[in-house]
Amino acid sequence: MPRLTFRAHHFLCALGFQGKGYSPDFCENFREKIELLNSNDGNTPLELEVVNGLDSICAKCPNQDGASCNLEHKVIRLDQDHAATLGVKSGQIVTWTEIKQRLAERMTLKQFEEVCSPCAWKSMGACRNALQNLQKSK
Helix, strand or coil: CCEEEECCCHHHHHHHCCCCCCCHHHHHHHHHHHHHHHHHCCCCCCEEEECCCCCCCHHHCCCECCCCECCHHHHHHHHHHHHHHHCCCCCCEECHHHHHHHHHHHCCHHHHHHHCCCCCCHHHCHHHHHHHHHHHHC
């Protein structure tokens, strides 16, 4: 079964991804991962392994050196807070369907404002809108 690795905060990023990012390579890689998530949703589930550190989304990010993120001091809080909110831990295997359910049920707008407060992309509103749309559809 195919598997991607995901930092805990990247689950919400994937939900709200709008094709913008740190570089064209980063955006293309992220877009490919979103297509994998959505093409496998409900059929042959794609396994998502929760990790601490670089993941499948980070692979083409210019802020990493192949071993760690240059912004790790900022990103670690995002991961910890998202993991606690979603009830996931490093090494756990989940599916995109399961994660969307957890986001809809556990990530209130108040929690979103708190756990995403350090994120530079938060002001775009894409993740908040995607979360609200997900919650309306459940």
